[in-house]
Amino acid sequence: MSRRRGKGSITPYKLKSGTTRWRYQIRVPVDPDRPELGTRPHGKGGYSTSTAADDGLQEALTKLKNNERFGRKTPLLSDYANNWVAGLKLADSTLKGYRKVIRNHINRQLGDIPLDKLTATRIARHYRELEDHGRADKYGKGQPLSPNTVSKAHVILSSILDAAIEDGHIVANPAKRKKTVKPPTTKEIRAAKPEIVVWSQDQLDTFLRWDRDVREDELFPLWRLIAWTGMRRSEALALRWSDINTRTRQLSIRRSTNTVDWTKTKGTKTDRARRIDIDDETLKILAAYKKTRAEISFEFATTEACVFGDDDGQMRSPDAMTSRWARRMDWITAKHPEVHRVTIKGLRHTHATLLLEMGIHPKVVQERLGHVKISITMDTYSHVTPTMQRSAIDLLARGSQG
Known part of the structure; x- marks a missing residue:
């Protein structure tokens, strides 16, 4: 029939x-x-x-x-994960981070498993393996992976498997069976978080004097600006001369360099522009630097030109600046052993730490750094709390009439 x-x-x-x-x-x-x-x-x-x-x-x-698929095997986790991340609409830097986690900490170990064969037990074993020897980068290969990175892998894997449910490949998310899977806890992540490394005021001054007077570094104005404003590396590299108001002595931070395609800009990390006050000495340094740039090419000093542009007037690569900073750390620590290594981000951290140690209100520090919430500022710089407490109790004691 x-x-x-x-x-x-x-x-x-x-x-x-x-x-x-x-x-x-x-x-x-x-x-x-x-x-x-x-x-x-x-x-x-x-x-x-x-x-x-x-x-x-x-x-x-x-x-x-019901629009279900016919006669097709359940896809492998690696194939599905790659398709999943290709469909996300996120910032380039965020997508880059997702792809790195998927490549190094999901597909490498679990990618050959069909979605419907991936169990909570296998995921739990995977997380323990990552914690034991999960690093895949060149210099740390085979070393333990931090709880924070394992947690990122867990969040991404859970999202992938949620999408697989919606697509009809599986009926439940094995990564969410917490009694079996047991991803790192918030307490474990906080306990393993590395200490922020910053400079004292003397160490910062030593570096800046050496960089300006001994090294005669063309990038001295960049390091000075970050250290005295707390700007992010990508924000400083995207700064234009029109963003500097010498009359009000303020900087307008409106954009940042796209770290994936550094020939382009994007919004700030919080997508919010902010204005911050700047000191007279830094303004003088920037004015002298602008004159130097104009002597190379008038176009390098126009209002829309990048303040820290390269020899062609284009934005510099953030990664290249990190490499150049690392070389300066090699040089300064050899000449001045009392100055330990910090990252470029360490300059930003140094700015915030010094302000908090001087008793500046955390709200002011939050605004200068561009944090969305003051709780982020306080959590990030909790190492300053003992100093703030001592200053507060000393002030209280001096003000006492007893």
Whole structure:
């Protein structure tokens, strides 16, 4: 027997033994998510009766109505993860981070497992392996992975598996079975967080004097600006001369360098512009630097020119600046052992730490750094709390009339 077009068909056929069997056939989408690809035949045989074949056909029609996939194996985790991240609409730097975690801490170890075969037990073992020897970078390969990075892998894997549920590949998310999986806790992440390394005022002054007077560094104004404003590296590199108001003695921080494609800019990390006050000495340094840039090319000193542009007037690469900073750390620590290494971000941290140690209100520090919430500022610089407490109690004691 057969059915009308569009509803599928049931037909008999004979085996070599002469036994009659039944099969059904319908046309299904090549890809339910891409109807432009058309349809293909799908069928199943081996039924002993036409009624059994009809039951199979009805199940297939129900799947067709629900826009489910036919005759396709459940995708491997690696294939699905790569497709998943390709469909995300996020900042370039965020996507870069996601792809790195997926490449190094998900696909490398679990990628060959079909989505429906991935169990909570296997995920739990994976997290323990990452904690034991999960680092995949060149210089730390095989060393333990931090709880924070393991947590990032867990969050991303959970999101991937949530999407797989929506796509009908699995019915439950094994990564969310916390009793079995046990990802790092917030307490564990905080306990393992490395201490922020900063300079004292004397160490900062020593570096800046050496960089200006001994090294005669063309990038001295950049390091000085970050240290005295707390700007992010990418914000400083995207600064334009029009962002500097010498009359009000303020900087307007409106954009940052796109760290994935550093020829382009994007909004600040919080997508909020901010204005911060700047000291007279730094303004003088910037004015002298602008004059130097103008002597190279008048275009380098126009209002829309990058303050710290390269020899072609283009924005500098953030990674290149990090490398150049690292070389300066090699030089200064060799000449001045009392000055320990800090990162470029350490300059930003130094600015905030010195302000807090001087008793500047945390709200002011928050505004200068561009943190969304004051709690971020206080959590980040909790190492300053003992100093703030001592200053507060000394002030209280001096003010006491007893």
